[in-house]
Amino acid sequence: MTYETVWTIESIKDGFEKFREINGRYPTAFEIDDFALLPSSRQIQRRFGGLPNLRKKLGLSIENYTTGDIRSSTACRIGKVGKNCENIIFKLLRDKFDEKFVHIERPVNFDRKNRLDFYVFAKPNNFCVDVFNTDGGIRTFIGNMNTKERKYRNSTVNLNENLYFVYFGDKIDKDRVQLWLSRKTTRHPANWIILDVNEFKVEIERYCPYVVE
């Protein structure tokens, strides 16, 4: 698409139908951005008052993905996938450091609102782990990281231990992550480390478990 293209309700509807022919459903905001036959979701927000409004104008069967049965099934899936990711990391930590030295859902600074997925007692230093899934790609990754950043920055006292953000999913381009980090207006503390699950497996080899006498 070039800048002189004038997007009409008809041309956008054609794009939506083309997407449905290929994928069997209508696109979400991110998918709209990635589909050549549609304008950006940002453009839709400006010209049509948001995606739900546009879907209404187009007469689509689904106007909003954030409510109703669609949202319910999505939330259900999120819960299961997230739990599965946590279980994988827990088994990894338990096998290396012993269950007694792996705290699950540990409150940050006694603040029950904010909890670490795992806090591990190890030598030479204890460390923290936050696990998340990124099946939605780099945008999901960035969105989740921003949410977690607010959570940990809002904690009353800074964590001194290394805090590992461990992500699942194979759609994340490492260079894209570095680009995002370099462009961020608010830099992460030096002890925040972002790794995929395989890198994390290597990383924990730097630590030694405590031994119960």
Added chain:
DNA sequence: TCACGGGAACTCACCGTTTC
């Protein structure tokens, strides 16, 4: 029962690019 975390979807704000 209620509060909260988690992640997807979405909107907003800001800035840069392209075209005329």
Added chain:
DNA sequence: GAAACGGTGAGTTCCCGTGA
């Protein structure tokens, strides 16, 4: 320079699962 548009970080909304 104005208008149209894209990219992206930040913030909000939504709903389920979980634990106090």
